[in-house]
Amino acid sequence: MASTAGTIGWIGLGRMGEAMVKRLLKAGHSVTVWNRTAAKAEPLVEYGASIAASKQALSSCDVVFTMVSTTDDLKEVLFGAGGLVTGSAKPKVVVDSSSISQEGSAEIREHLEALGVAYLCTPVSGNAKVAKAGKLLTVSSGPKALYDQAEPFLQAMARKVMWVGEGELARVWKIAHNTMFGVVIQNLCEITVLAEKAGIPRHVFLESINDSVLGSMYTRYKTPMLTNLTFDQVTFTPKLLLKDMDLGLAAAKSYGVAMPAAAATRESVSRMVGRGHDNIDFAVLLAETAKDAGLELKSENVKMSDGLEA
Numbered sequence: 001m002a003s004t005a006g007t008i009g010w011i012g013l014g015r016m017g018e019a020m021v022k023r024l025l026k027a028g029h030s031v032t033v034w035n036r037t038a039a040k041a042e043p044l045v046e047y048g049a050s051i052a053a054s055k056q057a058l059s060s061c062d063v064v065f066t067m068v069s070t071t072d073d074l075k076e077v078l079f080g081a082g083g084l085v086t087g088s089a090k091p092k093v094v095v096d097s098s099s100i101s102q103e104g105s106a107e108i109r110e111h112l113e114a115l116g117v118a119y120l121c122t123p124v125s126g127n128a129k130v131a132k133a134g135k136l137l138t139v140s141s142g143p144k145a146l147y148d149q150a151e152p153f154l155q156a157m158a159r160k161v162m163w164v165g166e167g168e169l170a171r172v173w174k175i176a177h178n179t180m181f182g183v184v185i186q187n188l189c190e191i192t193v194l195a196e197k198a199g200i201p202r203h204v205f206l207e208s209i210n211d212s213v214l215g216s217m218y219t220r221y222k223t224p225m226l227t228n229l230t231f232d233q234v235t236f237t238p239k240l241l242l243k244d245m246d247l248g249l250a251a252a253k254s255y256g257v258a259m260p261a262a263a264a265t266r267e268s269v270s271r272m273v274g275r276g277h278d279n280i281d282f283a284v285l286l287a288e289t290a291k292d293a294g295l296e297l298k299s300e301n302v303k304m305s306d307g308l309e310a
Contacts, residue, residue, distance in 0.1 A: 007032065008153065009058030009091065011077050011084065012067035012098075013040045015235070016124070019131035020067065020097070020157045022047055027156035034058060055082055059089040063150065066096045070243070071104030078108065085115055093118045095150055097138075099178060099240075101247055102171040109142075109168070120146050122154065123174035127235035129221065133308045135159045141170035172251065179248030179262050182241055184218060186265040189286040192226060197295050203227040203302045221306040222283055229299045231284040238272045241282045245269055 010021050013035040024031050025048045034052040035041045041051045052058050055077055064084060068074050074096060078084050084091065094117055096105070105121055112119045125137040136158040140147050147163045154161040164173055188209075195205040206223045209215055225233060245266040252259045268285070277284050290297045 007061045007063075009052065009061035009064035009084075010034070010067075011055060011058065011064065013037075013044070014067065014069070015128035016097075016131055017067040018044065019128045020065075020124075020136070021049060023131065023134055023157040024153065025049060029153065029156060032058060032061060055084045056087045056089075058084060059087055059091050061091050063093040063095055063153065064091045065153075066094060066098060068098045069240070070098070071100040071108075074098050074100060074104070074108060079111065085112065085117055090115060090117050093120065093146065093150070095120045095122050095153075097122050097124055099123060099174055099244055099247070100171065102168045102175070102251065105168045105171045118143065118146050120150055121168060121170040122150070123170055123177075124158070125177055127221075129235065129306070129308050130217075131157065135217075135308060138162070139164055139170050139173045141165050141167060141173075175244070175247045175251045178241075178244035179259070181218070182245050182248075182265045182269060183261050185222070185282065185285060186268055188219060188222070188226075189283075189289040192286060193289045193293050193295060196290075196297075197293055201300065202297075203300050203304060207304075217307065221308050224304045224306050225281060225283050226286050227300050227302050227304055229287070229297060231281045231287070234279060234281045236282050237279065238269060238277045238282045238284070242266070242269045242273050 008024060008029055008031045010017065010031055010033045013021065013033060021031055021033060021044055032050040032052050033041045033044055034055050045051065058064050066074060066077060068077060076083065079086060094112055109119045120140055120142040122138050122140040126135060130136055138154045138158045138161045140163050144163060151161055164170055192202060192205060196202050206226060210220045210223060225231065245262065248262055249259065249266060272285055272288055287297055
């Protein structure tokens with residue numbers, strides 16, 4: 001990656017990937033994209049993106065970003081049939097922003113580096129709306145010199161970028177981050193139901209939490225959804241949250257760390273998945289918690305800011 005003016009390839013155009021590519025394009029970078037469902041790539045053309053006919057067509061790019069769902073998905077787009085690095089030509093760098101295990105990431109690093117391809121782990125904090133607003137946090141690990149080269153690209157997509165060390169440490173960060181992500185929504189749903197059942201209007205209680213020492217970007221951007229029950233506006237599904245809770249507990253076991261709050265939350269999320277909640281936002285946990293308490297929720301139809309206006 002000789003300079004920040006180099007060409008960028010991108011694999012994976014889910015909710016997050018699409019928003020992040022738009023930020024790169026808005027910053028003036030040249031981006032060529034590939035997605036398993038080609039129709040998802042087409043809307044990006046009007047923003048200035050080019051569409052690659054295949055994953056291998058991105059091998060001429062200086063750096064290729066990947067944003068997929070699982071370790072197996074990442075292995076498939078890199079090393080599977082027609083994968084990015086399976087041809088004679090290969091990109092200089094792969095920067096992966098997927099949420100995958102530390103062990104899987106280390107295996108991928110070993111394979112890529114054996115092929116002469118540099119590898120940087122760069123998971124992010126934030127959902128697609130956060131990404132669209134340019135308020136992501138990116139956290140990277142791998143060779144520091146490689147991070148320094150990639151940093152301008154990352155800054156185009158984020159409000160803050162960080163390097164936490166060598167190897168797969170950014171994977172540990174992301175696993176810890178998303179474990180807290182689950183524990184916080186579990187607790188927020190519990191206390192919101194408690195307050196509402198006692199007689200405090202839901203939007204009033206959530207506003208008070210947001211303006212207290214306990215408020216955060218997270219509680220603020222979930223507040224409109226929790227107030228108006230707009231769980232169909234999906235940011236992150238229960239199944240994906242369950243995957244990340246499992247990664248968190250597996251990491252805790254390997255490092256000998258007790259995480260009782262995370263363990264209880266994992267079971268709550270598992271039950272939510274077992275009840276058939278699929279293509280819906282994980283914040284539907286509020287409705288499940290209310291149901292357990294004998295409380296029937298209704299939308300309050302209150303217009304509230306989530307603080308993420310671009």
